Amino acid sequence: MCGITGYVGVKDATPVLINALKKLEYRGYDSAGIAVFDGQEILVRKSKGALKFLEQKLAKEIIRGSIGIGHTRWATHGEPSDINSHPHTDVSGSIAVVHNGIIENYVSLREKLEKKGFAFKSQTDTEVAAHLIHFYYEGNLLEAVSKALKDISGSYALAVLCDKQPDVIVAARKDSPLVIGTAKNEQFLASDVTALLEYTRDVYYVDDNEIVEIKKDSVKFYDNDLEPITKQTSHIDWDIDSAEKCGYEHFMLKEIHEQPAALRQTLSPRITKEKKIDISEIASDEILRSTERIVITACGTAYHAGIVGKYVIEHFARIPVDIDIASEFRYREPIFNPKNLFIIISQSGETADTLAAMRMAKKCGARIIAITNVAGSTLAREADAFMHTNGGPEIAVASTKAFTTQLMCLYLIALKLAELKGTISEENLSKAIKELETISAKAEIVLQDKKTIQKFASRTFNKKKAFFIGRLADYAISMESALKLKEINYTHSEAFAAGELKHGPIALIDTDTLVVAICTQRALFEKMDSNIKEVKARGASVLCITYENEHFFDDSADAVVHIPETFDEFTPLLSIIPSQLYAYYCSVQRSLDPDKPRNLAKSVTVE
Numbered sequence: 001m002c003g004i005t006g007y008v009g010v011k012d013a014t015p016v017l018i019n020a021l022k023k024l025e026y027r028g029y030d031s032a033g034i035a036v037f038d039g040q041e042i043l044v045r046k047s048k049g050a051l052k053f054l055e056q057k058l059a060k061e062i063i064r065g066s067i068g069i070g071h072t073r074w075a076t077h078g079e080p081s082d083i084n085s086h087p088h089t090d091v092s093g094s095i096a097v098v099h100n101g102i103i104e105n106y107v108s109l110r111e112k113l114e115k116k117g118f119a120f121k122s123q124t125d126t127e128v129a130a131h132l133i134h135f136y137y138e139g140n141l142l143e144a145v146s147k148a149l150k151d152i153s154g155s156y157a158l159a160v161l162c163d164k165q166p167d168v169i170v171a172a173r174k175d176s177p178l179v180i181g182t183a184k185n186e187q188f189l190a191s192d193v194t195a196l197l198e199y200t201r202d203v204y205y206v207d208d209n210e211i212v213e214i215k216k217d218s219v220k221f222y223d224n225d226l227e228p229i230t231k232q233t234s235h236i237d238w239d240i241d242s243a244e245k246c247g248y249e250h251f252m253l254k255e256i257h258e259q260p261a262a263l264r265q266t267l268s269p270r271i272t273k274e275k276k277i278d279i280s281e282i283a284s285d286e287i288l289r290s291t292e293r294i295v296i297t298a299c300g301t302a303y304h305a306g307i308v309g310k311y312v313i314e315h316f317a318r319i320p321v322d323i324d325i326a327s328e329f330r331y332r333e334p335i336f337n338p339k340n341l342f343i344i345i346s347q348s349g350e351t352a353d354t355l356a357a358m359r360m361a362k363k364c365g366a367r368i369i370a371i372t373n374v375a376g377s378t379l380a381r382e383a384d385a386f387m388h389t390n391g392g393p394e395i396a397v398a399s400t401k402a403f404t405t406q407l408m409c410l411y412l413i414a415l416k417l418a419e420l421k422g423t424i425s426e427e428n429l430s431k432a433i434k435e436l437e438t439i440s441a442k443a444e445i446v447l448q449d450k451k452t453i454q455k456f457a458s459r460t461f462n463k464k465k466a467f468f469i470g471r472l473a474d475y476a477i478s479m480e481s482a483l484k485l486k487e488i489n490y491t492h493s494e495a496f497a498a499g500e501l502k503h504g505p506i507a508l509i510d511t512d513t514l515v516v517a518i519c520t521q522r523a524l525f526e527k528m529d530s531n532i533k534e535v536k537a538r539g540a541s542v543l544c545i546t547y548e549n550e551h552f553f554d555d556s557a558d559a560v561v562h563i564p565e566t567f568d569e570f571t572p573l574l575s576i577i578p579s580q581l582y583a584y585y586c587s588v589q590r591s592l593d594p595d596k597p598r599n600l601a602k603s604v605t606v607e
């Protein structure tokens, strides 16, 4: 999704803006641009394609000034092109705007403005904002932006520059993330904190319907009617290294390798000295004990974590769990009562569909528990309670450590509910906790032996189709594995519940099909072995993921990858890792960039 940034201070703004845009690249974009006030006028440079093209332009057409705004665009309205790139200006070039989000009523606004004589250059929705602000400008940018926003419906994180007030940036937010970084004599703004970390760790999270006036030495917040709002800064305490590659070729590989540490960070603070689970941050024991039903909602990878969550909560705590994709849930008519818990999962905490689902559940009176990786995110702030996955920043578009840490949170919730509901014996609970404490070390073991996967990837990366099959939790992991391969290797990959093969999908199997069979549910080994034999007999190449020292599948599969022994319920924490690595190595074999797959954005902040 688009990334926005801004700077006002004492430094040369261009390198600061470019630097911040580089940090936002991971969000996905197809063009980039900046606008800087050079002392006389606002100069705009923009370019279709990668940031390096903008940098090349800036090397020839240098702009210097200590105030500016920047943007990486992920096209929604109008093709990726220089003209459609942001910043957009009014006709006189006096006002420049960068915007992340969608102005839903831009067609009618554009018609009205055109009738008043405003000439449009681009096909974007954003350009209406520049003209509207010009229309309302009467010497006060803050007031002009506030009036323009009253006409706009849709979502936005907006930053505006005006040559008549060259010491101020006005920014605003509704349903799109925005943070302001503050330091002595300089202020920064960006779509997320990773872009600011190099300069400051003190940030303000802008809330919906807030407008901010940012000057070199002040940050002032207002509501829609320009009533002042008092806000506190938050201090970011994670290390900048966590947002850098640290010697790994790609963020994705780094983040796959960070899973053992991330899992430890998720688990340890929630296990007491007495080896009990403490998740009091999400609800009192009383609330948890009286929970009669749970609804889990999320998108993409987080949704797959939710499916595992359903299995384990139902297995351990015997509480019925419904799971839904957020983009579907928000348009249904779900049924809730106050004894229902609504668990909403999102790495970024900013996904538009997920936020809409949460708000809808809230209106229905459900208690909302957010599992997210971003403490200051909208989801974390709007939910009734928030469980931090503690995974550290995830930069690669394809989610890896976010998934396993989300799973860890769900295991903790499942076991705590089981303890409170009395559906697990004390002995089995302490065995389960003990086992969870070994998972991080076991994840290290999976990561030590990558040769089989690398070799298999080099032989199969260009297969036309890839099917992931499994049963129970292995089916959920099949879905997540298929998504990984789809996202970064552009392979048509699908997950099938292994038992469903015969009901249709087996018709697709031929010699150009890769089948990855995830086999960690011991009671179902024989069934899985039959499925492997069925697809082998029809020409598929088969990779099997199962336990170490397990030879059940040696004769049926072409290659076998092992994970250490653990409880069958906990295998998702380990069995996903070979699939993540497989997708990564396939993508590298094809010379693709696994960190920035085509058409995808890290944080999907528009519907």
Ligand code: M6R
Binding pocket: 299, 300, 301, 302, 345, 346, 347, 348, 349, 350, 351, 354, 397, 398, 399, 400, 483, 487, 601, 602, 603, 604
């Ligand atoms: O930030 P979120 O967890 O809400 O994001 C949800 C999905 O957009 C995300 O998981 C997406 O599917 C990833 N690219 C998967 O790798």
